[in-house]
Amino acid sequence: MNLTRRSLLASASALAVMPKFALGNEDTEVLEARPGAVSLVSDEFPATEVWTYNGEVPGPEIRVAQGARIKRRLVNSLEQPTTIHWHGVRIENAMDGVPGVTQDAVQPGGEFFYDFEVPDAGTYWYHSHFNTTEQISRGLYGALIVEEPNPPEVDHDITVVVDDWRLGQDAQIDPDFSQIHDWSHAGRLGNFLKATLTPALAEVKQNQRLRLRFICVATDRVMQVAMTGMQGKVVALDGMPLAVPTPAGVLTLGPAQRADVIVDVTGEPGGEAVIGFVGREGNITLASLAITGQASLASRGDIPVLRQNPIKQLDPLNGAKIAELKMEGGAMGSLKQGIYKGEMMSIDKLIENQQIWTFNGVAGMPDAPLAEVALGETLRIPIINDTAFAHALHLHGMHFQEVMPDGSFGPLRDTILLLRQERREIAFTASNPGDWVFHCHMLSHQKSGMITWVKVTA
Template identity: 50%
Template sequence: MTGFSIGRRAFCAGLAGTMLARPAWGATDRLVAQKASVQLAPDGYPATPVWSYGGTIPGATIRMRQGDRLQRQLVNELDVPTSVHWHGIRIDNAMDGVAGLTQEAVRPGGTFDYDFTLPDAGTYWYHAHTNSMEQVARGLSGALIVEEADAPDVDRDEVLMLGDWLLDPDTGGFVEPFNHPMMMSHGGRTGNLVGVNGRYDFALTAKRHERLRLRLINSANARIFVLRLQGMRGWTVALDGMPLDGPEEVSDEIVLAPAQRADLIVDITADEGAPAGLLMWMDDDSWEALAEVKVSGQSATTPRPAPTALPPNPRTALPDLSEARSLDMVMEGGAMAGMESAMFEGERLGFRALIEKGQFWALAGQAGRTETPFADLALGEVLRIRLENRTAFPHGMHLHGMHFREVRADGSFGPLRDTILSVPDEPLEIAFTADNPGKWLFHCHMLAHAASGMTTWINVT
């Protein structure tokens, strides 16, 4: 990628609930997947033809209250099939949006009615789940915010969807093909333009001692964001939508794998005119501003005390490991590591034959989703999965429909997550109670990896 010099941000690093009568869908209840043109790159560069919800990148933020009933009719005005996954929400399986597993893809000109209650407060998002590697990269995603009945004491609540786009600087269009073998077999599709809420120059204004809730969402296809706070004191209060037992002060980097979220409460400590915001680690080991906070004025003379914990969500008890079933999931494949063979469509194939079929990765010896699940669980059963990453790349593993906890080496549990980052040669273990019936996808959220082998599913009956 040459000729795309855009300053400091450009770089080439590459039911639950009962179904009622169908509502009369109004304009605000329709989620329209459509083509649009958006100025992603700076002025002077061509606009980018995108696929979007409602014509914007990202799609409109859906903000509701815990316990509300969400009703949206997907209207497909694209010329390809699509569907919507409500990422992180523990909902009825029929509403999960996975084409080929929980619903049929919505064909061009078609509609699908999503209708479910929102059991958990927190920061979530929605995105395409039909050929998601391409459709999410083209822009089909947006934030879903479920507010607590007892919200924290903050001055403002801000949603920051972090993303990147791989653009041709001459045309403004997305670089194609999306399934380029280099992207499929390496770290995934990484953009040359990084931004927040569809802006490469995103900035907020705030006053000294003002308190903000920042809802960070990594909507990128493959990029792992490593962030620092500048001119702010912060506490992490929730991860992947689930509140922590207590606020944890941010003293080091914040790492967000694709699809992960973090809720921060931050106090502006910078003086007026001093630099503040979110810094992002760059490949040359430098730090650059990803989201600026322009400090002007003062909201108080002294800082506030540390925030208190968010109210807990339901069904968050620790899993009972005494009678848990244990399974191993070895990750194999990709460039610089490869694999001898794996099962694909009922046949064992060598690595070269798998590559010829566009399959670069395997989970537990299987490339791609099969008709039989990786695990068949009874409702209420506890499962432990030992993840062993034998590849040369990190993988953000995402479980649909349920949250899990890391089981640490000392036997303690990590916080509830729906996506966890697995790095090479560092085995980790997760555990969860199968408390939501249905067919639930488990896959790498480096979406090129999922499209080329790293996808399986778990059945809960």
Template identity: 50%
Template sequence: MQVRDLSRRVFLEKVGAASLAAAASVLPGRAIAAAPETLEARPGTARLAPKEYQPTPIWGYDGGVPGPTIRVNQGARVDRRFLNSLPQPSTVHWHGVRIDNAMDGVPELTQAAVAPQATFDYAFAAPDAGTYWYHPHNRTWEQLARGLYGALIVEERDAPDVDRDEILLIDDWRLTEKAEIAENLGAMHDWSHGGRIGNWITVNGDGFWTSTARRNERLRLRLVNVANARIFSLSLAGLDGWVVALDGQPLETPQRAGRMVLAPAQRVDLIVDVTGETEASIVSHERNGSYAVATFKLEESSAARRPEPAAPLSPNPVTPIGPLNTARRADLLMEGGAMGGMMGAMMGGRSMDMRGLVQQGKVWAFNGRADMSDQPLVSAALGETVRIRIENRTGWPHAMHLHGHHFRKVLEDGTLGAWRDTTLMQPEESFEIAFVADNPGNWLLHCHMVEHSASGMMTWIRVS
């Protein structure tokens, strides 16, 4: 495993080489409502690169990267007045929360985009304990790449037995040799290939995230992939533990933590014991080698190791999936992208060839459409079980995210996989997901490689 050098030379090697590649809350019984806390999106700076460099200009919630961590108890309300101090419209999407539809933050589907210097009041209950996050949903491909994200943690009523709880938001940035964000945002090469892949990885906005720990200490680690498009392959060194939740939803039986693949927007909760002698780390496995993205320097401890395994977390009140043989069915065909062979698609009510689509910034299609249809993919009655068969007829992986719900993959033997809100599809792969349409409203279904979403990979479902 390579250890990161803090030197200017190593930074230039990593960055320079890669750069060359392509409503207010009203309290009962009160005459006057208290104003909600403000969450402001504004320009700021962050020290992403080694200390020899100037801080990087970013956009951040409250001016920082990451934005403030929001912690509430399960069932409590989140109330934030979003103030947009950016030079372009924005919204806030509360990723993974089974939220009121009007609070979901999707322009033109659930709300109008918030204009510069305007505000919008987000107020909703958080029904499920777990690890969630928030980010913009307007020009996401730019605003997320500039640093707009933060963690939303919903605490269990019965907290697990751990010594410490660490949130690790893992991102990649495309930086220039001056440690500035590369301004080739919206590059069609990125949009038609794997999305905007960065060249500098940070954890919680720090390229060299380090903390301390004690041997035999038990930690809860909440890993969140906040990158535009990078898929992280992670493992543990000097840490031994269990996966206890995926995308905020507890596993019925904790699983031994081995190699963990996190697509954009996915989360994994771990409970781990510190077993290393001098340090412990989270290791990212890349094509050019493996290296620690987060390191714990170990202090001496006489504490005895806890018995294993970690106990399951308390389940969330997600509606169980009904009979699959009577479920409402739909098909979603994914086409396009570089080397995909798509010749054209419908857009704006007419057929366009690929040249015309590219001129409109579109290179992908769902069911032969490169724009959002005025008709939903699925129109389901409240409480109805839905099955969607998704076929990835492209040469690229895609992280499919359903808003307002959690779903389960239908496995080949007819059983169901873990609850998720985002699933990774490999090239030429197909499978079904199933969920109960128990949250009324219009809900987005899209690829969370956000450049893919912007360039054609968006559709929606209606629950009524």
């Protein structure tokens, strides 16, 4: 029999929906971390060897209703340990996926059963939390979409995963994940930017309404994303709806940050709607959608406001606990010494241990938490970025709000981008018991020192 390309594709997709490995819990879907190859650049280049969930990069999109339970059996078919972190989800601590803190790393050939509820609607993602600079750079991430009970009316609801790959001329991943120059500067930046749209979308019509869920999965790069031929508003950040949507101009997405935008296609039929990366050396097209006609004569009117998630926002900060976080180190920094694994070391000795950055003078995970708070207690964290680089700080388990200089509070977020030498303050009311890591999501920085934790006692 002559297999046409079409029938081959059909059988490949039939395989993709086939269940589940016989692992004792046959009802549980599997996420298998395993090596694979995908066409990343174009058909003219060889396939790129990657690490995948179930053979895909991004991994299979998980899309569930608000309040649903997600159950996945992680099977580790890599040659090194791994775990999965469910980024931005208000999750039970034991399911948070941090090796050495909330679970043991899953060894090669091993497995772990994740089972948790998703209380909040929004755009989240899942990714490896072990050896993350390498594992996320090689492709171990996927989108996690939690749908509202009454979602806003749109013609297309599209997840846009934006990544930054470092590839050689043969389209293979640069295997050097331990360059001290990367770590001490802005991190391991790539040379090939790619946006993956799910479902794949190639054509739109004028006056159609799109919901675009942007997820920046780059290990270290801050993405500036612009849209042309489309106009609308940012309706949510890091999964959480904005009380007042803001115009969708150029979006700044630090590593791990998300933005939901609702836009109407305003470009003329025959033209295109473009999602682009705004860079110093010019703009790069990440996705281009042909505008093939007109859906209606007029645009659809006001952009809706999404319903807030059931999270208590900050009250006045009277009586809050305060724990300052000072970031130091890196190239052009003044760091002379720091504590690593309980020992005071000179900067040279720190570098020998591949540590370059400190939080409050400590490189790497400290024995004592940055702060210990009781459930219901409010914690303020003034953050001082005394370094020459930007950092994207991510708190696990709970969203926080920025405390603005005028005392007002910013929107709920799980990752905050601080530019060089910036001082900002965040605060949150502890609502989720457990040990929660708080780290730079520029993963080269995390690996070389920038991680601490917060303890919430029940």
